[in-house]
Amino acid sequence: KQEVTQIPAALSVPEGENLVLNCSFTDSAIYNLQWFRQDPGKGLTSLLLIQSSQREQTSGRLNASLDKSSGRSTLYIAASQPGDSATYLCAVLRGAQKLVFGQGTRLTINP
Amino acid sequence: GAGVSQSPRYKVAKRGQDVALRCDPISGHVSLFWYQQALGQGPEFLTYFQNEAQLDKSGLPSDRFFAERPEGSVSTLKIQRTQQEDSAVYLCASRYSGTGLNEQYFGPGTRLTVT
Numbered sequence: 001k002q003e004v005t006q007i008p009a010a011l012s013v014p015e016g017e018n019l020v021l022n023c024s025f026t027d028s029a030i031y032n033l034q035w036f037r038q039d040p041g042k043g044l045t046s047l048l049l050i051q052s053s054q055r056e057q058t059s060g061r062l063n064a065s066l067d068k069s070s071g072r073s074t075l076y077i078a079a080s081q082p083g084d085s086a087t088y089l090c091a092v093l094r095g096a097q098k099l100v101f102g103q104g105t106r107l108t109i110n111p
Numbered sequence: 112g113a114g115v116s117q118s119p120r121y122k123v124a125k126r127g128q129d130v131a132l133r134c135d136p137i138s139g140h141v142s143l144f145w146y147q148q149a150l151g152q153g154p155e156f157l158t159y160f161q162n163e164a165q166l167d168k169s170g171l172p173s174d175r176f177f178a179e180r181p182e183g184s185v186s187t188l189k190i191q192r193t194q195q196e197d198s199a200v201y202l203c204a205s206r207y208s209g210t211g212l213n214e215q216y217f218g219p220g221t222r223l224t225v226t
Contacts, residue, residue, distance in 0.1 A: 004153075032220075034214060042219055043202060043219040043220050044204075046133050049213075051212070089153055097166070097167055098169075099204075100156070103151075
């Protein structure tokens with residue numbers, strides 16, 4: 001059974017810092033990996049999608065990497081801002097259909 | 112363009128009542144997914160449709176849960192005889208294709224509280 005773990009569960013940093021969120025998964029036979037953000041009481045916003053054949057994806061201040069062989073992904077956020085405060089979820093796609101999510105990292109950026 | 116919409120946004124049901132949750136996917140999206148998110152947890156897969164066909168319902172927790180997408184567009188998740196453990200946020204997602212090449216786009220969710 002695929003399990004996805006995110007560490008840390010919560011993170012608080014001052015504004016302007018660069019930070020890394022970690023995601024690990026137990027079964028390397030994934031189709032792709034997707035990073036989302038979720039604001040309180042809201043749905044999920046897709047941030048980055050990395051196909052299994054790719055190593056990384058970038059969007060603005062965000063960079064996500066994927067190492068299938070070790071079962072790890074990282075989300076790098078550069079020059080963090082208070083508006084980045086949210087819960088960040090990673091999810092792996094199994095069998096092209098079913099997303100398996102981690103429990104998320106709750107990020108707080110302090111002004 | 113319009114994203115995935117869900118209604119109602121909030122639903123309070125007494126234990127034993129039936130509820131119906133609606134999802135309007137992005138127009139033209141072939142795939143539709145339902146997930147359940149308990150408080151403080153990541154979403155968990157419930158079921159998947161490709162057009163009107165329900166191809167995977169392995170995540171439905173009991174036979175009280177039923178989903179349909181009769182015309183390959185709008186979907187309804189029905190929960191019969193609701194129990195307190197059904198309290199959660201129910202998220203719907205849609206995807207352009209039937210393959211895994213594209214992202215899943217999520218709606219705002221329906222928060223169900225069973226009292």
